[in-house]
Every structure is written in structure tokens, then in C-alpha cells.
Amino acid sequence: MVNVGIIGHTGRLGKPLVEILNKHPNVKIVYTESRKEGIKGNLAEAELVFLALPYGESEKCVSELKGKKIIDLSIDHRCKNGWIYGLPELNNGNIKGAERVANPGCYATAVIEALLLLKDVITNIKIKAYSGVSGRPNQPIIEEKGIEKYAKGREHPQVAEIEKFLGKQIESFEPHLVYPIKTGVVVIISVQLKPGFSVDKLLGNHKFLKLADFKPDNVSVDYLKDIIKEVENSNFCKIAYNINENNITIISALDNLIKGGAGQAVQNFNIMYGFDEGTGLI
Numbered sequence: 401m402v403n404v405g406i407i408g409h410t411g412r413l414g415k416p417l418v419e420i421l422n423k424h425p426n427v428k429i430v431y432t433e434s435r436k437e438g439i440k441g442n443l444a445e446a447e448l449v450f451l452a453l454p455y456g457e458s459e460k461c462v463s464e465l466k467g468k469k470i471i472d473l474s475i476d477h478r479c480k481n482g483w484i485y486g487l488p489e490l491n492n493g494n495i496k497g498a499e500r501v502a503n504p505g506c507y508a509t510a511v512i513e514a515l516l517l518l519k520d521v522i523t524n525i526k527i528k529a530y531s532g533v534s535g536r537p538n539q540p541i542i543e544e545k546g547i548e549k550y551a552k553g554r555e556h557p558q559v560a561e562i563e564k565f566l567g568k569q570i571e572s573f574e575p576h577l578v579y580p581i582k583t584g585v586v587v588i589i590s591v592q593l594k595p596g597f598s599v600d601k602l603l604g605n606h607k608f609l610k611l612a613d614f615k616p617d618n619v620s621v622d623y624l625k626d627i628i629k630e631v632e633n634s635n636f637c638k639i640a641y642n643i644n645e646n647n648i649t650i651i652s653a654l655d656n657l658i659k660g661g662a663g664q665a666v667q668n669f670n671i672m673y674g675f676d677e678g679t680g681l682i
Contacts, residue, residue, distance in 0.1 A: 402673060405431030405446035405468075407453060407461055412534060413473050414452035417662035424666065424680030426673070448672075450665060469672065470500045471665050477502040478561050485565055486668040488677065489513055489606045495671045503668065504565075505558040506531070506660025507575065510587045512566050513609060513637045514652035519568050522591040522648070527573045529556075530588075530624050531656055532581040545621040546579045578621055583657050584628030588619070589650040593643075607677050608659065608667065614640035614651040627653045635663035635681045 404421065408414045409432040421427045431441035431449075443449075448469040451458045458476040477483040477500070484494045486501040490512060495501060504512070507529050515522065530547065552574060559573050612630060617623050630638050630653060637654040654660050663681055670679050 401428050402426055402669075403428050403430040403445050403447050404669075405429070405433070405441070405443055405449040407433045407449060407451050408457075408473075409452065410434040410436045411452050411454070413657060413661040413665075416657050417450060417452055417473070417665060420658075420662055420666050420680055426675055426679065427669075448669065450669075452662070469498075471503060471668055471672075472501070473503045473661060473665050475505060475557060475561075478504065478508075479564055486664065487512060487565065488664070488667050488671055489609060490516060490565060492671060495668055496674070498672055501668050501672065503661070503665045505561055506585045506654065506656035507556070507558045507587060508561045508565070509660050509664065510585050510637060510652040510654050511562050511589065513654075514587070514589055514639050514650045515566055515568070515591070518591070518593075518648075519566055521594045521597040522568070523594070524590070524592045525568060525570045526590045527570060528588045528619070529573065529575045530578050530586045530619070531575065532583045532585070532628070533577055533579060534583050534657060544579060547619070547621065547624075548577045548579070549574060550577055551575050578624050581621065581625055581628060583655055584624075584632060584653065585656045585660055586624050586627050586651065586653045588616070589648075589652065591648050591650070593646045593648055595646060608636050608681075610636055610638045612638035612640045612651070612653070614638070614653070616642055616649045616651070627651065628655075631655050631659070633658065635659045635667060635678075 430445040431443045433439045451472040458472045458474045483500045483502040484498040486503045640651045642649045
């Protein structure tokens with residue numbers, strides 16, 4: 401049994417994290433802390449601490465957690481030295497036994513998973529990304545259907561994360577919020593394939609990556625909602641490859657709060673401690 405703490409347990413990612421860990425057979429939550437509920441338990445008893453905090457807040461806690469393992473769900477440490485990037489399908493060997501793991505962003509997870517085995521044979525990467533409103537902290541749910549583009553070009557902070565860990569430059573990245581969908585991420589990626597390459601076994605052998613039969617279509621709220629239903633409340637990332645000669649349209653979908661957040665953090669925890677990756681998640 402591993403004693404863990406959670407700082408930010410009442411937040412956007414903290415709530416689903418608590419729900420997952422409460423079902424985990426090898427975890428005991430011995431400490432929680434949040435602005436809303438204050439402190440409960442004893443931090444000294446925690447061997448590992450999950451940080452589920454807003455941007456810029458995690459760094460303030462790190463100095464107080466010396467000697468403890470840390471999984472940070474925020475963006476704060478993803479590109480910093482001394483932290484292991486916690487994308488299991490990319491970095492499994494380094495996550496095992498790691499002391500400090502930085503959980504990836506939801507868009508970055510969906511993109512890197514889809515392109516990981518193609519990165520050396522593709523060019524002209526163009527991405528349109530769509531997220532439920534939980535992708536923007538404190539965003540109210542608007543009942544009227546709509547798709548709102550909220551950044552352009554290379555403005556989104558996860559572009560740097562994707563490029564660093566994919567090892568490829570992105571030509572364009574256009575993120576959108578989708579109303580009234582609450583959770584879920586869909587990325588539609590257009591790439592060109594180098595001539596002579598045969599696409600085979602694109603996902604490798606990974607527990608939480610699955611091939612899907614999503615088809616390219618005019619993007620609408622209903623179209624995105626149908627795709628998100630396939631991954632909602634799960635730790636799976638489902639990916640479809642639609643190939644037309646040397647042009648590929650890839651559709652990658654996940655739940656931004658689970659595989660793009662709390663679920664992936666627990667997947668990393670499992671790897672760190674040698675548990676089956678699916679423990680508490682399947």
C-alpha cells in the first residue's frame with residue numbers, strides 16, 4: 401500500500417483524481433490540501449504527492465516536498481530539467497522509478513500519441529484541436545451549441561510541449577472550445593507522408609491506445625460529440641488514420657480530465673511503483 405497526498409484535490413483535475421485513487425487497491429490517501437477545504441491528514445505520512453494545481457502554483461509546493469515523489473498534473477514542469485515527461489507510451493522506461501514526473505497536457509497527449517510512430521516519415525503537420533469547456537478553467541457551460549476558436553498559429557502553450565517531445569515542428573495549431581460539451585478532446589491532424597512508406601502497426605502494443613474508425617467530416621458539435629462518446633470517462637486514447645495516397649488525416653480523441661489528466665497521472669503512478677498500468681483505471 402502506498403500512502404499518497406493530493407494538493408488541489410477539489411479542483412478540475414483533483415476531483416477525478418480522488419475518485420480514481422479511492423478505487424485503487426494499492427493506494428491510501430493520507431493527506432489532502434486545497435483552498436476550498438484546507439488541510440486534512442498528515443503530509444509527513446505521504447510517500448508520493450500529486451499536485452493538481454493551476455498554472456504557476458506547483459512550483460511553490462515543490463520545496464516543501466523534499467524526499468517525496470511528485471506527480472505534477474500542471475504545465476509548470478513539463479519542459480524543465482529534472483522532471484520526467486509522463487507520457488507512458490513515449491517514456492515508460494524513464495517513468496519507472498522516477499522521483500518527479502510531469503504529467504502531459506491533454507492536447508499534447510492526443511497529438512503525440514497519434515504521431516509518435518510516424519514522426520520520422522511525415523511533414524507539414526497541421527492541427528485543429530477541439531476541447532470541451534472543462535479544457536478552460538472556470539469556463540461556464542454555455543447551453544447554446546457553438547465552436548469558438550481561441551488561439552491561432554503557435555500561441556497555445558502546449559505547442560512547445562508537443563514539439564519538444566515529438567521532435568517535430570508543427571506548421572499550425574488551432575485550438576477551439578466546443579459548447580455545450582463538458583469533457584473530451586478531439587484533434588484532427590493533417591500530415592504528408594514521405595513516399596514509399598507503408599503504414600503498419602501505427603499504435604504499437606499499448607494498453608490505453610486503440611484504433612478507431614472515425615471518419616473525416618465537416619466539423620460540427622454533433623460530429624465531435626459522437627467521437628467523444630467513444631472515450632468519455634475512460635483512460636483510452638482512440639485514434640483513426642485516414643490515408644489518401646501520401647496525405648493522412650488523423651483523428652485522435654480522449655477524455656481531457658482522464659487520459660489527458662487524472663487518469664494518466666495514475667497510469668504514471670502505476671508505472672513508477674511497478675503495478676499493472678491499468679490498476680484502478682480499468
